[in-house]
Each structure stands twice: as C-alpha cells, then as structure tokens.
Amino acid sequence: MNFKELGISTNIIDILNKSGIKDPTDIQRESIPYIKDGKDLIAEAQTGTGKTLAFLLPIFENINPNLDATQVLILTPTRELAIQITNEASKLAESVNINILAAYGGKDIGSQLNKLKGSIHLIIATPGRLLDHLERKSINLSKLKTFVLDEADQMLLMGFKNEVENIIKHTPKNHQTLCFSATMDSSVKKLAYRYMKDPIVVSVKKESITLSTINQEIVETTDRLKQDSLFKALEEDNPFMAIIFCRTKRRADALEMAMGKRKFNCEKIHSDVPQNKRERIMKSFRNADIQYLIATDVAARGIDISGITHIYNYDIPESPESYIHRIGRTARAGESGYTCCFMDPKDTYLLEKIEEKIGFKISRRNIDLV
Structure with missing residues (x-):
C-alpha cells in the first residue's frame, strides 16, 4: 500500500518524495488509516521505524487551516525530540497553510508568547513549558481535536506522569488520543487506557531487523582500564560517525575532557548542556562535522541520524530495552x-539479561593495551 492509497494528498507526497521517502513503513501503513478516521490509537514502535510521520501525515490531512484554534498537541519528553518533530512538521507545512509552535524549555518564552498572538494550529511541546503556557493562559486547548503522547514510556520514566495528567485536564472530553511508545509495559497501558476510548493497538517490532544488520561485540575490562580500552578501540576502528553512551552526566563530562586531551573530535550532550549549545552540537553532528557524540540516554532519546556507523556503550545500559534503543541508532x-x-x-548480570533478551551470546573483542 502506497501513500496515495493511504489517503495522503499529492502535495504532501511530493514533499516526501523530495526528502527521498517513497514508500510507507510498517507503522505508517498500520496507523495512518485509523488516525485519519479519528480513532484513538496505541502504537508500539521504536525510534527509526518512521513513527513521527505515522502520526504527522494523517494529522496534516485532518487539520482545518481555516479554523483559528489549536487543533493538535504533540507532547514529547525531551527538547531534542520536540525539535526533531518540529523539523519534520515544518517540511510538511510548506504545502499547506498550517501554523506550528514549538514550546520547550531553554527557548525564549517571549518569542513563543509573541507567536501565540497569531493563529496556531499545531503545538509541539515538552510538559514543563506547556504547563507554563497553560498557567499563563497563553495557550488554549479547548478546541483540541487530537492529542499525541509521544515516547510515552520515556515520559513516565522521566517522572512526567502528573504533568501529563494535568495537561489532559485542559483538553476537551471528546478529542482523539494517540499514544506512541517504544515499549508497552503495564504503566504505559494504564496511562493510555485511562484517557482513551476503545483504542486500536498496533505494534511494530524493529529489534530483529536492527540486530541482524548490527555486528555486536563486548570488551571485558575494568572501570580503571575502560577509558584506555575505549581509546584503543576508537583508534583501531576510526569510525565515520559514532555515539558513545555514558550512564551519567558526570561520566560524560569526564570522558569528554579525556577525549579532548587526546585530540579526538568530540562533543557531549546531556541535560545540563544549555539548549542553544545542544542544538548547535546536534546540527554539527548531523552535518558530520563531529566524529564522536558523547551522550546520556535521556539526551540521546529521539536521535535519528543517518550516517552513524558505530555505537560504543562506554557504560553498559541498565536494561535490555535501553541496550536495543542505543544500538538501534546505527544500521539505518x-x-x-x-x-x-x-x-x-560487576556488570555480568546486566549482560546476561541483554543476551537473554536478544537471544544469543555476544562475541568478545580483545583489546590489547600493551
């Protein structure tokens, strides 16, 4: 089934074609008809499956540009993801007269307030900044038609449950709710079902595709020798573009300093790095001006950049799902x-859980530090 058969307008299909998007992905084929039809939907799909367009395309078909009201709200846990969705939506908006507002922390609220004096059809926001606008009464959701909760699992993991529930109180009773999540555990389902009416559930697994095209290795080391082992691996591999994952902001800071001293071309992103700097770094990384991006899980959420050839887990992830998220950023x-x-x-238990989840033992790589 192609985009035309899914009911997507010719002018939007032309924009997709210009971006090299010819055929819909599985999650798009599954979701678009239901969303266009106004149904509530719970979708399980990882980053890289095309989920952003799975909700943006039908939303753009359903928005009425002549109605002077906010008709769609997309709520997302991180600024990076808000920026990414805004970029996708802005491309589509070139074909139709739809006004978009990105509302996230770290961006000047004054400019957001000025923009809100005009007509805004679609808002893409993080929870904190949106609540700020709702309290100022600068955003009115009383005519909202569609509410999208993106990365619902991460939203709960980051402790935004109360904020999400508070935001929903500002929306009308009979709106369409779309919940997209990489994992569909009981807490996500509970949150989704509480605010949905007879939702359709679609699930697209990406793990098998991802894992079959990714060569995975483990380096057994100690915390004391880990840095030297990483540096030796980077020198041996010399990847085109790589993300290096650290467990904490402090470890990311320390690694960036050590890599800088060794003249590696690297930058770090985490929640303490100012927003405008993070945007600059991500732009440079996207343009392949930076070889190594050092990141924490939260900051890297939603990064979908082609050209990433290598992923290094400097610190082993806390869960098998997190491991799959991380490594899924390569092999696009x-x-x-x-x-x-x-x-x-001390990470043996975590590794066993990962190997159990992916269904095979990961091969070992020997790094000779002599």
Whole structure:
C-alpha cells in the first residue's frame, strides 16, 4: 500500500518524495488509516521505524487551516525530540497553510508568547513549558481535536506522569488520543487506557531487523582500564560517525575532557548542556562535522541520524530495552552497523539479561593495551 492509497494528498507526497521517502513503513501503513478516521490509537514502535510521520501525515490531512484554534498537541519528553518533530512538521507545512509552535524549555518564552498572538494550529511541546503556557493562559486547548503522547514510556520514566495528567485536564472530553511508545509495559497501558476510548493497538517490532544488520561485540575490562580500552578501540576502528553512551552526566563530562586531551573530535550532550549549545552540537553532528557524540540516554532519546556507523556503550545500559534503543541508532536504512560494549565484571548480570533478551551470546573483542 502506497501513500496515495493511504489517503495522503499529492502535495504532501511530493514533499516526501523530495526528502527521498517513497514508500510507507510498517507503522505508517498500520496507523495512518485509523488516525485519519479519528480513532484513538496505541502504537508500539521504536525510534527509526518512521513513527513521527505515522502520526504527522494523517494529522496534516485532518487539520482545518481555516479554523483559528489549536487543533493538535504533540507532547514529547525531551527538547531534542520536540525539535526533531518540529523539523519534520515544518517540511510538511510548506504545502499547506498550517501554523506550528514549538514550546520547550531553554527557548525564549517571549518569542513563543509573541507567536501565540497569531493563529496556531499545531503545538509541539515538552510538559514543563506547556504547563507554563497553560498557567499563563497563553495557550488554549479547548478546541483540541487530537492529542499525541509521544515516547510515552520515556515520559513516565522521566517522572512526567502528573504533568501529563494535568495537561489532559485542559483538553476537551471528546478529542482523539494517540499514544506512541517504544515499549508497552503495564504503566504505559494504564496511562493510555485511562484517557482513551476503545483504542486500536498496533505494534511494530524493529529489534530483529536492527540486530541482524548490527555486528555486536563486548570488551571485558575494568572501570580503571575502560577509558584506555575505549581509546584503543576508537583508534583501531576510526569510525565515520559514532555515539558513545555514558550512564551519567558526570561520566560524560569526564570522558569528554579525556577525549579532548587526546585530540579526538568530540562533543557531549546531556541535560545540563544549555539548549542553544545542544542544538548547535546536534546540527554539527548531523552535518558530520563531529566524529564522536558523547551522550546520556535521556539526551540521546529521539536521535535519528543517518550516517552513524558505530555505537560504543562506554557504560553498559541498565536494561535490555535501553541496550536495543542505543544500538538501534546505527544500521539505518538497510546499512550495516557496529556496536561495542565495555563491561566491568560487576556488570555480568546486566549482560546476561541483554543476551537473554536478544537471544544469543555476544562475541568478545580483545583489546590489547600493551
């Protein structure tokens, strides 16, 4: 089934074609007809499956540009994801007269307030900044038609449950609710079902595709030797573009400093890095001006950049799902990828859980530090 058969307008299909998007992905084929039809939907789909367009395309078909009211709200947990969705939506808006507002922390609220004096059809926001606008009464959701909760699992993980519930109180009773999540555990389902009417559930798994095209290795080391092991691996591999994941902001800071001293071309992103700087770094990384991006899980959420050839888990992830999220940022669009995880003996239990989840034992890589 192609985009035309899914009911997407010719002018929007032309924009997709210009971006090299010819055929819908599985999540788009599954979701678009239901969303266009006004149904509530729970969708389980990881980053990289095309989920953003799965909700944006039908939303753009359903928005009435002549109605002077906010008709769609997309709520997302991180600024990076809000920026990414805004970029996608802005491309589509070129074909139709739809006004978009991105409302997230770290961006000047004055400029957002000025923009709100005009007609805004679609708002893409993070919870804190949106509540700020709702309290100022600068945003009115009384005519809202569609509410999208994106990355619902991450929203709950980051402790936004109360904020989400507070935001929903400002919306009319009979709106369409779309819930997109990479994992569909009981807490996500509970939140979704509480605010939905007879939702359709669609699920698109990406793990098998991802894992079959990614060469995964483990380096058994100690915390003391981990840095030297990583540096040796980077020198041996010399990847085109790589993300290096750290467990905490402090460890990311320390690693960036050490890599800088060794003249590696690197930058770090985490929640303490100012928003305008993060945007600059992400733009440089997207343009391949930076070889190594050092990131924490939260800051890297939603990064979907083609060209990432290597993922290094400097610190082993806390869960198998997080491991799959991380390594899924390589091997995009049918390309192959490489991932390497540095493991301290105390991480054995976490590694066993990961291997159990993916269904095989990850091969070991020997790094000779002599």
